[in-house]
Amino acid sequence: MIHLEYVDRGQSQQTVPVVCMHCEQPTCAEVCPADAIKRSADGVVQSALQPRCIACGNCVLACPFGVPEVYLERQIMMKCDMCYDRTSIGKRPMCATVCPSQALFFGTREQIDQLRPQSAPANRFQFGAQTITTRVFTMVPRRLASAVPFVDVTAAMNEEPPPREIRLKTVAAEWDPYADIEV
Amino acid sequence: MAQDPRSAIDPQINTPGREGLTGTAPVNLYARPPNREQVTIAPDGKPMEMQPPWRRDFPIDALQDQYVERRDFMKFLVLTSGAFTTGQLWLAVQNWWRRRRGRPETRRIASVAELPPGEAQLFAYPGEHDACIVARLPDGELVAYRQKCTHLSCAVIPRIEDGTLHCPCHEGVFDLRTGRPLAGPPRRPLPRIALDVRGDDVFATDVEWRTS
Numbered sequence: 001m002i003h004l005e006y007v008d009r010g011q012s013q014q015t016v017p018v019v020c021m022h023c024e025q026p027t028c029a030e031v032c033p034a035d036a037i038k039r040s041a042d043g044v045v046q047s048a049l050q051p052r053c054i055a056c057g058n059c060v061l062a063c064p065f066g067v068p069e070v071y072l073e074r075q076i077m078m079k080c081d082m083c084y085d086r087t088s089i090g091k092r093p094m095c096a097t098v099c100p101s102q103a104l105f106f107g108t109r110e111q112i113d114q115l116r117p118q119s120a121p122a123n124r125f126q127f128g129a130q131t132i133t134t135r136v137f138t139m140v141p142r143r144l145a146s147a148v149p150f151v152d153v154t155a156a157m158n159e160e161p162p163p164r165e166i167r168l169k170t171v172a173a174e175w176d177p178y179a180d181i182e183v
Numbered sequence: 184m185a186q187d188p189r190s191a192i193d194p195q196i197n198t199p200g201r202e203g204l205t206g207t208a209p210v211n212l213y214a215r216p217p218n219r220e221q222v223t224i225a226p227d228g229k230p231m232e233m234q235p236p237w238r239r240d241f242p243i244d245a246l247q248d249q250y251v252e253r254r255d256f257m258k259f260l261v262l263t264s265g266a267f268t269t270g271q272l273w274l275a276v277q278n279w280w281r282r283r284r285g286r287p288e289t290r291r292i293a294s295v296a297e298l299p300p301g302e303a304q305l306f307a308y309p310g311e312h313d314a315c316i317v318a319r320l321p322d323g324e325l326v327a328y329r330q331k332c333t334h335l336s337c338a339v340i341p342r343i344e345d346g347t348l349h350c351p352c353h354e355g356v357f358d359l360r361t362g363r364p365l366a367g368p369p370r371r372p373l374p375r376i377a378l379d380v381r382g383d384d385v386f387a388t389d390v391e392w393r394t395s
Contacts (some may be wrong), residue, residue: 024224025224025225025226025243026243029243030226030243035241035248036243037243038243038245038248039221039244039245040244040245040246041244041245041246045189127300130226132350
C-alpha cells in the first residue's frame with residue numbers, strides 16, 4: 001500500500017508515489033514503543049501488527065522517507081509492504097504493474113540492467129548523520145554512482161537559493177490623497 | 184556468512200515470454216535466513232552481544248520475535264505453576280485460620296414478634312460492619328444471609344413476595360429460601376447465617392460460608 005504526496009499542491013498537480021524502501025535497519029521499527037513493526041524473513045518491513053499498534057505515530061515522525069501513515073479511525077499504522085500478498089506468490093507489487101513509464105520497477109537485476117543501461121542501482125542514503133541502507137534500490141546515473149558512495153538526501157536542504165532581483169513598488173512615488181488627514 | 188539470497192535468482196527467469204511482465208519471483212526465491220541470531224543488525228553495526236538488553240527482548244525481525252526459547256518457556260511454566268501453587272497454599276492457610284478462630288459468638292438479633300411473615304430486618308453479624316439481612320417467609324420460616332452480593336459486594340434487597348433477593352447493581356437474583364443464585368452475574372450463594380429461635384428471641388449462631 002503506497003500513497004501519493006503532492007510536490008507543491010498550490011502550484012501544480014504533480015505527485016510523487018511514496019514506496020517503502022525496506023531498510024536494513026528500519027527506523028520505524030527502532031522507534032516503535034509497542035514493538036509492533038516487524039520485518040519478515042525475506043527483508044520486507046511489514047505494516048504494524050494489529051493487536052500491538054497503539055497508533056502513536058512515532059514511526060510517521062521517525063521514518064526519513066515519510067512512508068508510514070497512521071489511520072486514526074482504525075487505530076493502526078499501515079505502510080507499503082511491497083504488496084506482500086502478491087510478491088509472496090511471485091507476482092509483482094501493484095504499483096510496479098500499473099506504472100505506465102516503469103518508473104517503479106520490480107524485477108531482477110539483469111532485467112533492470114537491460115532496461116536502464118545508463119543507470120546503476122544505489123541503496124545507501126545519507127540523512128544528516130544517519131546512513132541508511134535499503135533493500136529497495138533507486139537508479140542513479142552511472143557516473144555519479146561510481147563517484148559518490150551514497151545519495152545525500154538532505155543536501156538539497158542546504159542549497160542556497162539562487163539570487164534574484166526583486167523590485168518592489170515604492171510608496172512615495174504616487175500621490176497619497178489621505179496623507180494630510182489626521183486619524 | 185549467510186548466503187546472499189539475490190545470488191539464488193534463477194537465471195532462467197528472464198526467458199522469453201516471462202520477462203518483466205508477470206510474476207518474476209518464484210515462491211521459494213527468497214531463502215530463509217539460516218540463523219535467526221544473524222538476521223538483525225543494529226544501526227551501529229556492532230554485534231548483538233554488545234547491544235543493550237532491550238534489543239534482544241524486542242527484536243525487529245519476525246523470525247526472532249515469534250521464536251520462544253526453551254528457557255523462556257520453562258520460566259513461564261515454573262512461574263505460572265508456582266503462582267497457582269502459592270494461591271492454593273494461601274487458600275489452605277486461610278481455611279485453617281478460619282477454623283482455628285472457631286464459631287463467632289451467639290448473639291440476639293431480633294425478636295419473632297417484630298418479624299411477621301413477609302417482613303425483613305437488617306442486622307450486623309458477627310462484626311459491626313458485616314451487614315446481614317433476616318427475613319420471614321410467608322409460610323413462617325426464618326432465613327438470614329449476609330447482605331453482600333457475591334458478585335461485586337453490593338447490598339442485596341429482599342423481595343419477599345417474589346421469594347428472591349435482588350441485587351440492583353447488575354440485576355443479580357438470589358433465591359430467598361436457599362440463598363443460591365438464580366439469575367444475573369453472581370455464581371456463588373450468599374453466606375447463610377445459622378439462626379436459633381428460643382422463645383421470642385432470634386439468635387444468630389454461625390456464618391455458613393458456601394462456595395456452591
